[in-house]
Amino acid sequence: MTDIQLQPGERLDGLPSQQIQIIQNPDMFSYSLDAVLLAYFAKPRKKGRGLSVDLGAGTGAIGLFYAQKVTGQVALVELQKDLAEMAGRSVALNGLSDRVKVINADMQAIYDQIKPGSVDTVLSNPPYFSVNETTKQNLDEHYQLARHEIAIDLPRLAQTANKLLKNNGKFYLVHRPDRLNDIMAALAARKLEVKRLQFVYGKPGREANMVLVEAIKGGGSGGVRVLPPIIAYTADDQYTDQVQEILYGQPWQL
Template sequence: MTDFATTEDHLLGGRVVIRQPSQGYRAGSDPVFLAAAVPLRTEGRVLDLGCGVGAAGLCLLSRLPGITVTGLELQPELAGLARANGEANGFGTRFQVVEGCLAKPPALLKGQGFDAIITNPPWYEAGTVSEPSVASKRIGHVERALDLESWLRAAVKMLRPRGHLALVHRADRLGDIMAAVKVLKLGEIQVIPLWPREGRPAIRVVVTARKDVKTPLELTPGLVLHTADGAYTAEAEAVLRHGAALAIARSA
């Protein structure tokens, strides 16, 4: 049981049902797009760093029958909701949640060599924004112990060789992401812009990469989310409601 108000929300056209706080941190479309960026051929063990209430991991489990997902979550209240959401969606032992901080990963995660990692790092550098008043949103949105490069470095350490990394972030931080990717010597990079409407600047990007490969970067056409009247485009609906892949991945 939680001591704060929650809502019940539906993802992937109702295939995934989550309970989440009614105020503060709330999962929307970003985790669905993140899960949709993982290649359909992916099998094995996936780590969701900063899993929140489990939205991205649960969407991924619903798309890929050959995986298990472990979520790492700093906030106990969100971790508890994530566990309950995993049980409510019937994923059983395919989904587990570990409480802890990525800056000092729990011993359970060290040396694991995950086949894929998905993550939505905090949006903002400390001191650059007025911080949210609700703690769960503040912790999830503003960098603390790790900046973006350090967050990605910690993620890559837990990937097996040739493993996949996928992250969703603000489009205006793409330069920081690319700088980190260069330092970490990742390859097979795909940048997928998410355009709010035709002719508008992207507000989100999904970036995928692989460890220990040298295939060059690919800038994809991306995805336009809304039509002129505000409805989702057919392509966005395919991802958000029907679990379609966000981009056609290269062959391994």
């Protein structure tokens, strides 16, 4: 692992099971459990030999965690220059510069750098909140773009994923269960057929607060599988054994 000089306000956060460290600045934006669970949930296509793309990569957490599951190339696409720069240093820190590249661009304008129809797997942890006149937005630009559908919304994200993916390529995203109708509609309208769902619960007895989604470009209709739930915390606020294993256990298998 390469030594990297941290900038003021930055820290290193790691995922021991994947032996990956991420440079972050909490004053900008930091990844959380949803990023880890999406990278864990995603199943590489063709043993991960093809190209994978993380759209809206932030500091690169999802793509870097997922890179340990595949042997092919990974592209991290991030609009915000500061976050893309941190992601680039995290790539170098983890010794993955030969397989992982960072593209600092709007995901809707990357087709000169990533050829349409060339991608096996697309992953995304998009902004969760739609924007309307009554929406209370975070004043910080980094958090505002990360949490609210300002630069990208579900229909445009689905269209971008569709354009990038090969036929039968896979699209993975993590989102809020209360947006499930919007998610299904956006994906179906762009010929991305949902095939697997997994709900995540903060604690036993509570409503789900996260949903993991797998869709296949041009996949046949029907046949949706709902996987057993993931419960994040015990009643006394400790990680469950299931999440402990994801975070600290054996490396995730290809």
